[in-house]
Amino acid sequence: MSDDDQRKKGVEAEREPNFLFAPVERRFLPWAAGRLPRWILPYDMTALGVAAALGVCAAYQLSNDGKGWLWVAIGLLVLQWVGDSLDGTLARVRGIQRPKYGYYLDHMVDAIATAAIGLGLGLSPFMLLSIGALIVVGYLILSINVYLESMAFGRFRLGYGFLGVEAAVPPLARELAPRRVNAVSPGVIETGWWDFMGEEDRRATFDQFAEQTPVGRNGTADDVANAIRALIENDYINGVVLPCDGGLRFT
Helix, strand or coil: CCHHHHHHHHHCCEEECCCCCHHHHHHHHHHHHCCCCCCCCHHHHHHHHHHHHHHHHHHHHHCCCCCCHHHHHHHHHHHHHHHHHHHHHHHHHHCCCCHHHHHHHHHHHHHHHHHHHHHHHHHCCCCCHHHHHHHHHHHHHHHHHHHHHHHHCCEEECCCCCCCHHHHHHHHHHHCCCCCCCEEEECCECCHHHHHCCHHHHHHHHHHHHHHCCCCCCECHHHHHHHHHHHHHCCCCCCCEEEECCCHHHC
16 A cells, blocks of 8 residues: 555544544534534634633633633633534535645644643642643543554544543542542433434434433433432542443443
């Protein structure tokens, strides 16, 4: 295989979105991209993602002066996801994608954004800088593995199971002791959050997840509330992420 063919294999590798909300994202992103004004371009979404990531870094650092900045960081994280997720989707929906350059730009931007967010976490009063750096290193190691897999096996893994921000719970529990830090990791919960989808698509998505879930149904807001209550009432539980997904993570 020539060098050009090898590079093409990596760029055109089959995408494997295997994180929890991948089915929702596959429906939502093209829907959102199709409704953006024509004057908004993919590069604008890329710039939004980078700017939001830098803003997250600044907000985390400013949380040393007040915890209210954490709400700003949360909002900017949402904007970062929107920009990072919609740039490539917008290009594909409009048929203006540049596969090789887009592949390079997307992953370079991802690395910059991750480094900025990890640095911000480390500069906040809630995490040691060394822990934030380790999170960035861990992400970059997984990213390198993804890029190697795309070249060697022709597949591009978009997620590693259910790993996510819950990885921060144990170090936060150590740093904030004697205050407790726990989290609930919900599965598919039937709430108004899904109202952006049409009724037919929403029901099809719910039915698909219910069939995959060992308990045979999706969750409710009461299920999550009960899980949170259990963590609050037992003051000997600390540093844990409590799954509330009906066993969906095992499927």
